[in-house]
Amino acid sequence: MTDQIPPTTKSRFTFSTFILLLLPIILLAGVIALFLNTGGGLDMDSPAPIENLSIERYHLARGHIELHVQNTGPAELTIAQIIVNEAVMPFEVSPSVTVPRLGTAVITVNYSWTEGEAYAVRVFTSNAVPFDVVIPVAFETPQPDEKTFWSFTLIGLYVGVIPIFLGIFWLPALRALGKQWMTFLMAVTVGLLIFLGLDTLLEALEQAAEVPSTYQGIGLIGIGAVATYMLLEMIGGSKSSDRSESSQRLNIAWRIALGIGIHNLGEGLAIGAAYNVGEIALGTFLVVGFIIQNITEGLGIIAPILRDRPNIRQLALLGLLGGAPAIIGAWIGGYTPSPFLAVLFLAIGTGAIFQVAVEIGRMIQRDNVKQPMPGYIFSGVITGMLMLWVTGIFIK
Structure with missing residues (x-):
């Protein structure tokens, strides 16, 4: 007795097929929304704020230090304080001190650094969460000239x-x-x-x-x-x-x-x-x-x-x-x-x-x-x- 090969059928993609493919995705989105609104019956509030500020690079020019940062945490955060070598320093943030999730910002710190010296910079958010960057050798960042x-x-x-x-x-x-x-x-x-x-x-x-x-x-x-x-x-x-x-x-x-x-x-x-x-x-x-x-x-x-x-x-x-x-x-x-x-x-x-x-x-x-x-x-x-x-x- 030989196995019979089923005849090939021509594939057809109809509107009803599209609905059947889309339906599980819609139901999944509803389940996720329900979980986010109810917390699954659990107390989902974190006892401490979860923040993550990535300091991608620093840029040194005469009289100031620039920090290029990105908020890689789950929610927006606010930059509240900058400390350089244990001294609180004035600063500006562009475009805003409040950085949305995955948003970027440039922190400009007014600081007269000395060439060849090492500096430790600490960034505090409004929730007092610190983020550090170390400048091993102060050196004017090369400009694209x-x-x-x-x-x-x-x-x-x-x-x-x-x-x-x-x-x-x-x-x-x-x-x-x-x-x-x-x-x-x-x-x-x-x-x-x-x-x-x-x-x-x-x-x-x-x-x-x-x-x-x-x-x-x-x-x-x-x-x-x-x-x-x-x-x-x-x-x-x-x-x-x-x-x-x-x-x-x-x-x-x-x-x-x-x-x-x-x-x-x-x-x-x-x-x-x-x-x-x-x-x-x-x-x-x-x-x-x-x-x-x-x-x-x-x-x-x-x-x-x-x-x-x-x-x-x-x-x-x-x-x-x-x-x-x-x-x-x-x-x-x-x-x-x-x-x-x-x-x-x-x-x-x-x-x-x-x-x-x-x-x-x-x-x-x-x-x-x-x-x-x-x-x-x-x-x-x-x-x-x-x-x-x-x-x-x-x-x-």
């Missing part, structure tokens, strides 16, 4: 563009290697990308701790990483059978450059933010460390196209895609550091990097389908990870 613009641009060039182009310059020498060496370098690229993806994910998790809990930083990482991974899978899989092998390899190189570029944007954010708060030594240390690390990223970009003949224009665009985002990151981090944007960019970079690592792994597997993993593939992946681990010692 021509001088600082070109300074941050130069930092981005040092960190991203120059070392990646130096890595791309290895192309003529590496092209003379045999097939096994090329496969080894592809495996090195996989190792580089795996380590880079893990490092990017860790940076995203560290930045997520700075994001107000209302925005659920961990969830933001998941959305950014998964969406980017799936989007690149969708783009890479579409019409792949219509492309030649060389165009597929070039496509992978473009995606490697994209993933590395987003990662370098995160590096630029970190460096710009360090300079923004006056941590010059940290910023300089990061620049030197990233220069050492990023030359290996140029190698990762060219590895898929070693057997091909890309023209100068393609190589130049690949290098810019991989390195130039560091300039944009330095601008954002230097002028308007934002943990939210940092988490989002790093999450996108994580998804892009891991997707490309998987894609290159598939390419290596296709070339070695009739044999178990050769030793040079294993050693290549480990070598790639060790390269970034060693160079990372100079940064961390």
